[in-house]
Amino acid sequence: MNQSVFASPHSTGLVANRYQLQKLIGSGGMGEVFLATDILLGETPVAIKFLAQTVCDSKIQKDFAREALMSASLSQKSLHIVRAYDYGVSDTGKPFYVMEYLNGKGLKELIPLPLPKFIHLARQICLGLQCAHQGIQIDGKVYPLVHRDIKPANILVVPDPILVQLVKILDFGIAKFINYATTASTNKGFHGTLPYCSPEQLEGENLDSRSDIYSLGVIMFEMLTGAKPWQPETDLFGAWYKAHNFEKPRAIADVKPNLKIPSQLNNLIMACLEKKASDRPQNVGEILQIINSIDPLQCAIFSTNISSLATPKLTSGYELIAALKKQSHQFTWPQNKPIQEIVFPQQLNLNQNNLATVWLMLPKKEIQLRANCQIHNRFLFVTSPHPMLLWVTLLYNQKLEPKWLPCYLDTQNPLNRQLIISLVNNASYPLICFTLEAPHSCIQILNSDIEPSQRQKLQIWLEQSQKLPLASQAHVSKNLLKQQYKQIQSQMLQQLSSTHHMEQLAKKLS
Structure with missing residues (x-):
């Protein structure tokens, strides 16, 4: 990190002899944000925020350096906090920090949100806050971080090939520094954004994570309704x-009469807005627990008529393949997956549609050999002792050994239920193939159609899972499905062999 005093960026266009300013891309009460390039790293784009508060006192500059260092350390821990790289103070006394450049939209631009998108984004906001509140360790001591200015303008939503929409929280630690610097220079003890401030923040009290939870409650209310929980006569x-x-x-x-949401979500938001900190959820983990318990199928029921689940949004597998291939260059093998021959399910977003996909890694030669295979699928389900689904894909060619791609889905997991909803909705799914050899590129996308009878079964199994009590023996059900898996393999191969025999016979007769 760079703590020296640099030349004014407005006069030279170069910051810290490293960052070349390009253009102003944002401004607000806290300062200005510029797009810049890091000339030491091959013109890599970065964003630089110059704070509006001028600080000339050496002690305050050290305090800024400390807060910036803590925020940078925090940004390494969570995917949902904007990555900070560098910081400093200009010769005019303007503190600045350098962060990753993200091409996305502010949460404010997306409000109000349908319930499924609300759940997806609110969960990520909570994960970022939880990471900060748990703190970072410096010299053996844990320092919890409170944001102090959580609001839609400080939450960026960027496109992501895996999560579809990725949340990034901005300005961690900056509100605390500005509040301190303002207090030291003007004897005024408050800095924040009034509609989102907790009662204790307005009183100038020492804040903990429950103040952020209050602000989060205001944001969640606004994400769903497009309005704030209060309408004061003025903004003073x-x-x-x-x-x-x-x-x-x-x-x-009352604010949005036609909006239907689960009662537990309504109660959660109201609890976050309690006046006393002791009456709110005491940590973000409690909020995440409730958000994670809301079933994606329940969201779909609240958002649309359940009968619409059976209507495919993309009727043609060829259309699906064509659309996906246009985006295939964006796909990268997840860092949390090993480099080996494996298969796993993954949800993507395509043209506003959620898509259940299968990702697999194979040697390049085998992917090329399998490109012309027939693709078949089957689904098995057990309800007891734990609801579990087996999703089987078969790459079949008479001249090759059959390639089996099994995926086991715990249907009490909300993310897995969302995958199944996607299978029901879209009537097909793509197989996204990555090479085992470096650079592990996506070189082939195949498609598998789902028979109507199989989709009907999936929908029934979803509804059954919703009604079943929580269980904790997923491993037992998985072992049961593994036994059935062997049976279904022989059944599918026998059926395909019979079909092939009939086709050959028909050719002879014709």
């Missing part, structure tokens, strides 16, 4: 002080 401090300290938040049902 006094009006918001009265709202946060004394006025009851509006009910979600």
Whole structure:
């Protein structure tokens, strides 16, 4: 990290003899953000934020350096916190920090959100906050970090080939520094964004993670309704002080009568908005537990009519393949997966459609050999002792050994249920093939159609899973399915052999 005093970027266009400013890309109450290139790393694009607060006092500059260092350390721990690379103070006393450049949209631009997208994004916001609140370790001591200015403008949503929409939280630690610098220079003890401030923040009290939880409650209310829980007559401090300290938040049902959400989610948001910190969820883990318990199928029922699940959104497998191939260059092998011959399910987003996909890694030569295989699938399900689905894909060619691609899905896992909903909706799924050899590229995308009878079964099994009590013996059910897997392999091969025999006979007769 660079803590020296640099020349003013506005006069030279070069920051720290390394970052070449390109253009202003954002501004607000906290300062200005510039797009720049890192000339030491081959013109890599970065974003540089110059804070509006001028600091000339050496002690305050050291405090900024400490906060920036802690924030940079935090950004290495969570995917959902913007990555910080460098920091410093210009010769005019403007603190700045350098961060990854992200081409996305502010959460504010996406509000209001349908329930499934709300769940997806709210969960990621919580994961970022949880990481910060748990703290970072410096010299053997843990330092929890409170954001102090959680609001839609500080949450960026960027495209992602795996998560579809990836949340990045901005400005961790900056609000605390600005508040300190403002207090030291003007004797005013408050800095924040009034609609999202907790009562204790408005009072100038010492803050902990529960203050961020209050702000999160305001954001979640707004994400669903497009409005804030209060409507004060003015935007002045006094009006918001009265709202946060004394006025009851509006009910979600009153603000948006046609919006239907699960009762546990409504209760969670209202609990986050409690005036007393002791009455709110005491940590973000409690919030995540409730969000994770909300079933994707339940979201689909609240968002659309259940009968619409059976309507395919992409009727042609060829259309699906063509659309995916246009994006195949974006696909990279996940860092958390080993480099070996494996197969796993993954959800993607294509043209506003959620797609269940199968990712596999094979030697390049085998992928090329399998390109012209027939592709078949079957699904098996057991309800007891634990609801578990076996999703089998077969690459079949009479001249080659059959290639089996099994995936086991615990249907009490919300993410797995979302995969099954995608299978029902889209009537087909792609197989995305990566080479075992470096650079592990995606070189082939195949497609497997799902028979209507199989889709009907999947929908029935989803509804059954929803009604079953929570279980904890997934390994037992997986072993049961493994036994059935051997039977289904022989059945599928026998059926394919019979079909091939009939086709050959028909050719002779014709």
